Amino acid sequence: MAVAKQRIEKYEPASIEAKWQEEWVRSGLHDTPDDSDRPNFYFLTMFPYPSGDIHVGHWYAFAPPDAAARFMRMRGHNVLFPMGFDAFGINAENAAIDRKIHPAVWTEKNMAHMREQFRRMGTAIDWRREVITCYPEYYRWNQWMFLKLYEKGLAYRGEAAVNWCPRDETVLANEQVINGHCERCDTLVVKRQMTQWFYKITNYADELLKFEGLDWPERVRVLQTNWIGRSEGAEIAFPVEGSSGEEIRFFTTRPDTIYGATFMVLAPEHPLVATITTSAKRAEVDRYVEHARNMAEIERTSAEREKTGVDTGAFARNVFTGERIPIYVADYVLSTYGTGAIMAVPGHDERDFAFAKKYALEIREVVSPDGAEHARLDEPYIGEGVMVRSGPFTGTRSEVGKQAVAEEARKRGVGKPSVIYRLRDWLISRQRYWGTPIPIVHCETDGAVPVPYDQLPVELPRDVEITGRGGSPLARVASFVNTTCPKCGKPARRDTDTMDTFVDSSWYMYRYVDPKIDTAFMNKTVGRKWLPVQQYTGGVEHAILHLLYMRFMTKALRDLGELPFDEPVIRFRYQGTIVFKGRKMSKSRGNVQTPDDYVRRYGADTLRLFMMFMGPWVDGADWNASGIEGVHRFLWRVWELGLTEPGPASARDGDVDGAVHRTIKKVTADLGDYHFNTAVAAMMELANTLQHASGTSRSEGVATLILLLAPFAPHITEELWRRRGGAGSIHQQRWPVYDEAVAAPREVTIVVQVDGKVRDRIPMPAGLPDAEVQRKALASPRVQATLDGMKPAKVIVVADRIVSIVTK
RNA sequence: GCUGGCGUAGUCCAACGGCAGAGACAACUCCCCUAAGAGGAGUUCAGUGCGGGUUCGAAUCCCGCCGCCAGCACCA
Structure with missing residues (x-):
């Protein structure tokens, strides 16, 4: 029996979302304490490069993990879910060249924009722990690690054939070489012998092949294994x-x-x-x-x-x-x-x-x-x-x-x-400006001399002419280059290369636990409470480089006595790629799909939910917003359900209760496995059921649905929670539990096949003994008619599902 | 070329070896007639890329082929 339509307030995502986003910041809802009575859980998602063009791919990368992290919180964990910016990199220099903006200014502007985007997305990030790799407080530890590795023989200077762009007069990272051409100017890249700095990742080749105790996708393990070769x-x-x-x-x-x-x-x-x-x-x-x-x-x-x-x-x-x-x-x-x-x-x-x-x-x-x-x-x-x-x-x-x-x-x-x-040592030198200066001084007498620890950080000078031509920009900054040898005191020159930005991201997860500490790269006391990372997510495109470097750096730091474990990440899951009309989105292609219009029109909750509903998260998708209406309508239905009086209390409806408990079971399992799409579908199904229910079972079912939906659509659920008289934030509530006895369907339809053809469907109580099911099936008049006196040669009974009768 | 993944309604996608349909888009029909959102109810739509095999039973497991995607690409 449907509940009579009542006059209810409009669902206006714009005002609801802005209100709660402000309130959550005000109340510090997402600030994670280092100690609580709940078990700690470190949930990490790859931090973005602040490129400036926010596209739907960012939402795809961050909204589903945010839901998973919120889920872990509701399940009783104290979840660390931090965010930061992989802020060094070549794009900032290109912006400087193209638009005469200083890389630092460009980066700051983009980070501000992206923080705002994260806020509008409704993410439960603890921003007090933000890590930004282009700040000296961060990159000084890149330099510290470099010196430690150097002492240990794990960093060395050697000659190698590197990718060289003759037009830009610089080496390029492998990932900056597209089909043998320079990503920036499309010039054919050549190999060139140059003396460069390396990290000795090959020392760890055999150990990096081991994945024991790690819950990583097969695909990533295979890619890394092949890469190591x-x-x-x-x-x-x-x-x-x-x-x-x-x-x-x-x-x-x-x-x-x-x-x-x-x-x-x-x-x-x-x-x-x-x-x-x-x-x-x-x-x-x-x-x-x-x-x-x-x-x-x-x-x-x-x-x-x-x-x-x-x-x-x-x-x-x-x-x-x-x-x-x-x-x-x-x-x-x-x-x-x-x-x-x-x-x-x-x-x-x-x-x-x-x-x-x-x-x-x-x-x-x-x-x-x-x-x-x-x-x-x-x-x-x-x-x-x-x-x-x-x-x-x-x-x-x-x-x-x-x-x-x-x-x-x-x-x-x-x-x-x-x-x-096949694995080679990691070439970390770059003839670029926007990166970590290599803390080495070249002296005519003493050769390559490490900068003393107490002189760190070697700061990146601000006033540098960036032309993209003529090698390392730092080489043209006299005040930077000219120094004295730490050993003999005679005039010497600083190394003018900077580090590969993958160095920055190879250990950032250790900085989040206490990004302010200035006596070590990591606060070990706090780190012990969180590390290693329990759950990491990110794009599969990083399966080799970033994830391999990260594992290497962890092992190297372990061997330096800095970390008590062997692996940075216990469980890793990746998302697929969002493309547009079959092509990767990029500014240069001009096919960047922005989320702004959708957020304005439908709200962040709808877009989050749509991201998770499009299909399996690991598969990625070709961006097509035509289905967004469906999830928006679903939120409208939830809104109506949440604000509609269910009518007079009545006897429980076992079918509705069963549907509710089955949904709890399904959503719990699916969210744990990152099957967001089927979890959303299950909630839609429940909403459809509840619309036709009434009384106590309905009102309790609605309450449960709102809780289940909270990690996916945090704003509308928070609003409904409070309007329905809930105390505190919905996001601090406990995740619903299901009762297997209630969830189990009471009646099942047993299909009866004779020689593979369906001859009858008989409703029966669930859990009937096989013999009884068989007896009922054989007693069916339709089955009898089909058998027509023949004796079954074989009868197979699958509990609660099917009876297969074979005559020959 | 090699390796891996994927082929299910017009579309996106579900389905422990057990009735091919959970959810949604689109289309169509009807309803609602402003107080409101791009409203509600319903209908249509595939036998699972192709060919074999295993099985009482195959979208699911096995073999071969076709197509698409991804990774690697002279790695000795």
């Missing part, structure tokens, strides 16, 4: 014929194919190229090496390109076959992987096969799938098999041969089993 094999050396003891060291994952190594290949950058090349071949080799060096990285590493190379004229000796084998230079061998040299086994490697075909080199079968020797190979055989033409190893399974050959190499003193990684 562990390969087992052997490192072996072949001597160069006729040389003064020179040898070529190489790594192989297939030592079992060593008898098939009919030539060797060096990367063009390999140091031995210069020494072993015969005079007859010198000119040709030099030309090839020079050409390779000038080639763009993207072109050079393209797998589609035809293999090229030149003969050095030199020979190595395959110590296993005893044969002389030619040494080539080819750019399909990378100087940056392994030792920059390979034994080429054309019979069992596609690349070597292609190369051998082109240069008419010998292709020999040494692993046979069937154990028989074959005269010729039309294509390389990559798989495992039986070793053939392999001297004493002939007849050995290749899987076994790998280890056996590696051991044999060790015995002969020419090699050993070995493991290598």
Whole structure:
């Protein structure tokens, strides 16, 4: 029986939302104490880069986690849900170049705008703990960590081939290289040898492969595992014929194919190229090496390109076959992987096969799938098999041969089993202004000298001309560059590079616990109460870089004695990406979809709810607001339900009570799993049910619905809570609990199938014994008619669901 | 090219191996007739990309193909 329509006040989100947002700030509702009688729970969401263009993707990233954090609060936890800004970065410099605004001014303006957006979103953030990475109080600890890592040998200066944009005259981060082109000016990026600072993340390669005890999505674990790229094999050396003891060291994952190594290949950058090349071949080799060096990285590493190379004229000796084998230079061998040299086994490697075909080199079968020797190979055989033409190893399974050959190499003193990684050390230097200055002074006498701890922070000078040209802007600031050597006191120059901004975000979660502390990067007393982070959320695009760096930094700090745990984050969940008409949103594309119009028209609660309703959060979505009406109407229905007198108290309605308890169960489970869309659907379903209910069951059901909805739509629920006479804030109430006995449906419809076809649907009390269900099903006249005297061969009863009768 | 993920009404999406539909958009029909929001009630709409297999029973598990998306892309 529906309740008669009453005259109720209009639902006006604009005024309700503004009112409560102010009130929550005034009453400090979201300020989280470090100590309470509730268990602490650290819920972290990746902080944003203050880019200035707020789009619906930001809401997607922040509104659902906010709901999840609020849920944890209602479930009785003391939840730390902080926010801050990843405030250093290249965009601020670009703004300075394009619009003549100082990066600091531009960043401040954007942060102010975004704080306002977060407020309008209705987030339950404890802003007292805000962390901003571009402030000296923050980045001094980047410098402190740098010095600590340096002392420990985990930060070092070395030469590397980096991405260089010839037009902007600066190195670029990998993520600033789009398809081999500079993100800013679209110039083709080249590799350039430069001396840079690195963090020794490779020390932790094996540990970073371990995820024990972590609740992280499979996809992220796989991405990180592939990125680290562990390969087992052997490192072996072949001597160069006729040389003064020179040898070529190489790594192989297939030592079992060593008898098939009919030539060797060096990367063009390999140091031995210069020494072993015969005079007859010198000119040709030099030309090839020079050409390779000038080639763009993207072109050079393209797998589609035809293999090229030149003969050095030199020979190595395959110590296993005893044969002389030619040494080539080819750019399909990378100087940056392994030792920059390979034994080429054309019979069992596609690349070597292609190369051998082109240069008419010998292709020999040494692993046979069937154990028989074959005269010729039309294509390389990559798989495992039986070793053939392999001297004493002939007849050995290749899987076994790998280890056996590696051991044999060790015995002969020419090699050993070995493991290598694709992961490289983390290049942290940037020839940019808007970042953390590297706390190093270069002295003619003493070399690279660390800035003493008591001189930190090395502050970023404010007055800098930013042109985007001519390398590090800091190098042109005499007052910054010129200093004295901390060791000898003589005039010296500061390092003018700044740190990769991923350094900033590699430890920020430790700053939130007490961002004001100025004696350490982290307040350890407070940190002990919160860390490690219980729940982290963010975009899957950070699956490798940020999340890997963060794990590395935690392990490094642990080894410095600064942290008592191994991993920064116990549970990680990611959201998918919001695109617009199939394309990523960006200012340059001009397709940024802003939330402002929707907030104005429907309110923040509607937009929050819509973000969660669009589909599974992990999937992301193509932005299309056409469904927003539906959630808005739902909030209207809740509003009406909340403010309508339910009519006279009446006997309980067991069906309504059951629906209420089932909804509690469903929403609780779905919210815990980040299945926001189905949780919202369940609440819509309950609202539909309650509209047709009355009396006590209805009014209690409405009260429950409002509580369940509170994390999703914090403003309307707060308003309804108070109007309905609730004490305090709804957001401080306890999450509803369900009673399984009430939630269980009392009556179920049992479907009866005969040979797979539905023949009857019989209502029965839930929980009936199988035998009884079977008896009733067989007694059905329709079933009897279908059976027509036939005897069932088999009857399957699935409790409370189905009876399947098989006759044949 | 390799690896992974995904293909369900016109659309977005649900569905422990058990009646394909939870919720919503759109469309259509009717109602409400201002006091009010882009109101309410209802109807229509797919047999789950294609082909096999397993099973009493498959959207769900397995195999092959097609399409889309993402990641990696000469990693020795």
